[in-house]
Every structure is written in C-alpha cells, then in structure tokens.
Amino acid sequence: MTRTLIRHARLATLQGPEAWGWIEDGALLVEGDTLRWVGDDASLPPDPQADREIDLQGALLTPGLVDCHTHLVYGGHRAAEFELRLQGASYEQIARAGGGIRSTVAATRAAGDDELYRLALPRARALMAEGVTTLEIKSGYGLSEAHEARCLAVARRLGTELPLTVRTTSLGAHALPPEFEGRTDDYIDAVCRWLPGQQAAGLVDAVDAFCEGIGFSVAQTQRVFDAARALGLPVKLHAEQLSDLGGTALAARYQALSCDHLEHLSAEGIAAMKAAGTVAVLLPGAYYFLRETKLPPVTALREAGVPIALASDHNPGSSPALSLLLMLNMACTFFRLTPEEAFRGVTVNGARALGLHDRGTLVPGQRADLAVWDVDHPRELAYRFGHNPCRRVFVAGVEIPR
Numbered sequence: 001m002t003r004t005l006i007r008h009a010r011l012a013t014l015q016g017p018e019a020w021g022w023i024e025d026g027a028l029l030v031e032g033d034t035l036r037w038v039g040d041d042a043s044l045p046p047d048p049q050a051d052r053e054i055d056l057q058g059a060l061l062t063p064g065l066v067d068c069h070t071h072l073v074y075g076g077h078r079a080a081e082f083e084l085r086l087q088g089a090s091y092e093q094i095a096r097a098g099g100g101i102r103s104t105v106a107a108t109r110a111a112g113d114d115e116l117y118r119l120a121l122p123r124a125r126a127l128m129a130e131g132v133t134t135l136e137i138k139s140g141y142g143l144s145e146a147h148e149a150r151c152l153a154v155a156r157r158l159g160t161e162l163p164l165t166v167r168t169t170s171l172g173a174h175a176l177p178p179e180f181e182g183r184t185d186d187y188i189d190a191v192c193r194w195l196p197g198q199q200a201a202g203l204v205d206a207v208d209a210f211c212e213g214i215g216f217s218v219a220q221t222q223r224v225f226d227a228a229r230a231l232g233l234p235v236k237l238h239a240e241q242l243s244d245l246g247g248t249a250l251a252a253r254y255q256a257l258s259c260d261h262l263e264h265l266s267a268e269g270i271a272a273m274k275a276a277g278t279v280a281v282l283l284p285g286a287y288y289f290l291r292e293t294k295l296p297p298v299t300a301l302r303e304a305g306v307p308i309a310l311a312s313d314h315n316p317g318s319s320p321a322l323s324l325l326l327m328l329n330m331a332c333t334f335f336r337l338t339p340e341e342a343f344r345g346v347t348v349n350g351a352r353a354l355g356l357h358d359r360g361t362l363v364p365g366q367r368a369d370l371a372v373w374d375v376d377h378p379r380e381l382a383y384r385f386g387h388n389p390c391r392r393v394f395v396a397g398v399e400i401p402r
C-alpha cells in the first residue's frame, strides 16, 4: 500500500475541542485510502516510512466536501419558469398549474440514458472542482418504475466513472406524475412497489419523499417509509419547506438520517430530531432562489444540539446552484451560521446526513478524501463568493488530476 506523507499544512481536522480542530503546522500520513496519522508536523514519528512526501508549504488542508442533497440527474431546465416567477407567479402556483417539477419530468423522460449522463456530468464536475468528494443524488424526475430506475442508474454511473463517492436516494414520492392525476394514493402504492426492485438492482442507498401541500401528506410519506423500513433502507425527508405539516416528527419516528429544508420547522419537530439523532440539512440556495422570507430556526436547532448540514439542493426549479462554497457564504449571511458551523455542515455533518461515518474529519482511520485550498484560514471559504481557491483534491488517497 502506498504511504504518502503530507507535511506543513494548516489543518482543519474538525475534531477535538479546538475551534476547527486547528493544527497550525500539521502533517498527515495516508496509507492506501486511509488516514493513518494526523498531528503536529514537529511530532511526526521518526521514521514514517513514506513512499513519497508532499510539502504543502502552509496551504490549508481540510476533509473533502460532502454535498448531501442534490437532484443532479434531469433533462431540460426551467429558465422560462424563472422568468414567470419574476413576473409574479409563485413556485407553488406554477407547480399547481402543471409546470414546475412536472415539466422537468417530461424533459427527463424524453432524454435517453446517455443524454441524462452527458447533462449530469458537468454538473458533478462543477461541484467537484470546489472540493466535493462525496455527492448525494436523488431520483424524482422519472416518476415511473422504468424512468426512476434509469435516473438512479445514471447517478450510479457518475459514481463509477468519476473519482467521487455517489450516494443515491430514491425520491419517487417527489411529485404526482400526470398519469396518476387524482390518484395520489395509487401512486404512493406504486412508489412502494418499485423499491424492492431498485434495491435488488443495487440502485438505492436511502429513500426520500417531498412531504408538502404540493407534494405528499404525512400519511402518504409514512407508507413510503414503511416500505423502506421493510427493506432495511434508511429514510430522509423534504420537510417543512413551504409549510409545517409535521413531517419531521414522522421522520424522527423512523430514525431518519436527515430532514431537509426546514424553514417552517416547529419546536416539537426540533425536539423529535434531537431525540432521533436526525441531521438538519439547510438549503440556502432554495431559500434564496424562491425568495423565501421565513428563516429556518437556526438558533433553536443550535441550542438543541441538532447537527446542521448544508447542501446545494441542486435542481432545475428551486436551486440551480452548482457551488457548495456559495452555500457556505449564504448560510452565514442568510441563516447566521458561523463559518465553522457552515463548514462542518459540508463535511462531517453532511456525511452524517448520508449515514457515512468514515469521512468528514481528519482523524486516523477515516477515508483520505482531502481538499487543499489556497487560503490561510477556512473562514475565508465562507467569506468570499464567486471564487474558487480549491487547488488539489485527493479521493481515497489518490490525487485527482485537475
């Protein structure tokens, strides 16, 4: 196994009592795909037996970033809908009039597999260019058994062809497809029936639903969760984005990995998440792009000790964002997260929102997914926007050509 010694890095280990888990002049020994030793450069073991050595000359080294909530695989785009909203139509009005998610479903169904892959590839690459090494991708624009499976397979293909971990989430319960108009419960039955096949084909790591007035009710969401539980699949939920339906409390009863959006989250929802260890995934891109005014209850989440993650929510309707660094900045400016909270949200807590405990900090035993930045301190990553100081990326110990 190759042993690589990385020396003279400023380390944000995100571990231990120190803010940022800071090590001013740090070193790190990578063996194969795993971190073996992390600490002060001055206290390196006398003979680390490295095959090669990299001197970072004071550059910042952090865990690779985790974008734990995206809808990356879809056809078409919704720039015309953006214009409609600028003329006064609301996101919900457009959805109820058959536009919105449904228009993306039509474009996705019309695109071939290779076309969907070709469209998703530059989106994934744009995120990777800013240090993303783990990416969640949801289905939810196919909305039939065959089209959902196709979208999940495209997501899997991104994970095999790119140096990147892709986690797939089945989101059949995203919107009601036109052929099920007036038969929402029948559609939920269908979504539940598709899951075993998706699992047998190795296409699904978790199950999600859009619990909302324009999505699915708490009772319908529960049926999807029961089907997931029967297969041993973990669940996540789009909850309390536009209204407070109480989906979070349901998700907590199913030990959900995460509840996402949460602008309208109640105190009861927060208590339920805390008790269940569910991560709160905040999505400032959607908040911004839909011009929401209701802020997620960050102070209460923080006081309750609910872990907070951030993600791009990349999708064509509510967050066509392809920058996780921009989300750091927005989470600080809009949601008043500290830069450190925001950064933990795209590393250790983003990983937790995917049920991954082998990444997100710089600790011996963790996967060697690493990002090197041309800044002095990680707070700068949340401070600038529209700027990418990512210089080098390692995935499972291997440097990715840039």
Ligand code: DI6
Residues within 6 Å of the ligand: 071, 100, 101, 104, 174, 210, 238, 241, 286, 313, 315, 316, 317, 318, 319
């Ligand atoms: N909430 C969102 O923000 C995205 N999906 C969801 O359930 C939006 C999806 C879209 O508008 O295409």
Ligand code: FE
Residues within 6 Å of the ligand: 069, 071, 238, 313, 315
């Ligand atoms: Fe989403």
